[in-house]
Amino acid sequence: MASTLATVRSFNRTVTQRLGVLNEKYLGRAAPLVESRLLFEVGTHGVLVRDLRARMALDSGFLSRLLRALEAKRLVRTTRPPAGDARTRLVQLTVKGRRELRRIDGLSDALAKSLVSPLSKYQADRLVTAMGEVDRLLHASAVEITETAAAGPEAQWCLKRYYDELAVRFPDGFRRPARTIATTREFAPPTGRFLVAQSLGNPVGCGALRHLGEGVGEIKRMWVLPELRGTGISRRLLAAIEHSARDLKVRTIRLDTNDSLVEALQLYRSSGYHEIARYNDNPYAQHWFEKDLDVPAATMRS
Amino acid sequence: MASTLATVRSFNRTVTQRLGVLNEKYLGRAAPLVESRLLFEVGTHGVLVRDLRARMALDSGFLSRLLRALEAKRLVRTTRPPAGDARTRLVQLTVKGRRELRRIDGLSDALAKSLVSPLSKYQADRLVTAMGEVDRLLHASAVEITETAAAGPEAQWCLKRYYDELAVRFPDGFRRPARTIATTREFAPPTGRFLVAQSLGNPVGCGALRHLGEGVGEIKRMWVLPELRGTGISRRLLAAIEHSARDLKVRTIRLDTNDSLVEALQLYRSSGYHEIARYNDNPYAQHWFEKDLDVPAATMRS
DNA sequence: CAATATATCTGACTATAGTCAGGGAATGGC
């Protein structure tokens, strides 16, 4: 087999060339490519300009100008958001914009078909499977873990997904805890941390640490986007939380979890956590774990 | 699993965004991206401007200007080729250009590392494997089969690789046949055909048809680039040759092959060819096949 | 040898994709 670097470099060249040409051919025909991508990112529901900028990583002046151009073509309108931060602006598609988006969707499908259709069914399946794998792992490799406020938009987005998932997976359901100032504060410095994993501009996971007692911290709210599970993100989140814990002079980390969260159980067991007796009265917990941070972490990497 | 089109579209978006940013960051720093790619394509051995244009699919005026820019920076020099077509020009790297290429190589490696290094060894292996698969299958999907002259540069390139491979694989070696006007002509219209498969500007396979007798054609020179075997290209080449054969009113196709060419044997057997008695005195052949083109082709696709 | 085609080049022009500085309005932290 060719070396890792040679394979990645060849992939980079092939894909950049092939997709570059095809995107230009299919999507860059009617409008400049950025405008098409922008229209796509705005989507049917609309977005805040701020989120657009984060996701597309564009200069704010440039983005403004692009929006003005799309407005001039009557494809989008920007309004003050009905609630919330009055500095931000909400971009939405007009009726004409929605029509244009459908057209772009059709072109995107045609592009995708043109990649797959020359192949036999067997080869096409292999290509699509490999593309899915590359997609997932590129997202995983682009993950950046940052400390944020639990009340921030990325954190709240993750938490909503987290709670929704618990409600589905716990056998007896799950009642989302009330968001009080106290619960927000416990995951904030100086005694706590809230970490969010982001990839290509989107939140894809979270995890939090709070103070339990002298030298003892507790991990809460560990969650990873289901589509990206199995790519090592939770392991990196866990390592990042443990790193924060050391900063906070935590020597022992505890956590509890539910029987139904099998990936989590597997993660903790393989990351040096050992099961201990019940240490709290969490009605949703059936397992309690502990890890001593002083112990050299020998079993942490798979 | 998500639908084919959705997966391909997501792949397109993720990869375009991620690689776009990284290429810009790593390779687009010192010089514009095209110049770096151009330098890479020129490579240590030099190329004809014509081949550069084919491979990079650039406007000839634009390419000229890029070459002038690189010449102004003393990175390349263009000269009359020592032999052959005096209209063409040969581009070669200067000493300084070679140094710059090494620098770009280093940056490409750094880019590749940055994609892989955040992942665990296990995930990295999976990513690299999937990238290799996508690379191969994208090449396969981009294949275009065209009729050319057997004396043309693409055909000759393929034939050289073909003969070299036979010399290695045949147990008793292989002596390349002399290229006479007669052998070149037999694969040309009106009674023969020479087909070349090209992908992203490079030849990746060939196959030829010649006249054997009344209503009988013979397939010769079937070859596919080893790196791309197993992606269905040979099957498409074979189908294209059969299509040409029908044009030429050929009703029966014959071919011979060597014991050691196991992929070829497998290909012919699974494409409706059945083994027949020796019909020629080819010293390198141990198997002779025949297919009747009038028979509806039921077993042609895998 | 004439006619046609090919390979490269130059000049003139355009489209796309930005960057950067700075300003007005709203917000959050103290």
Place this chain on the structure above:
DNA sequence: GCCATTCCCTGACTATAGTCAGATATATTG
């Protein structure tokens, strides 16, 4: 309530990546 910061905007400017119409020299074909 002040001050720094954030969000979005405009104006001015630049870099990159082309396109297109010829001109010139060489090859190829009949």
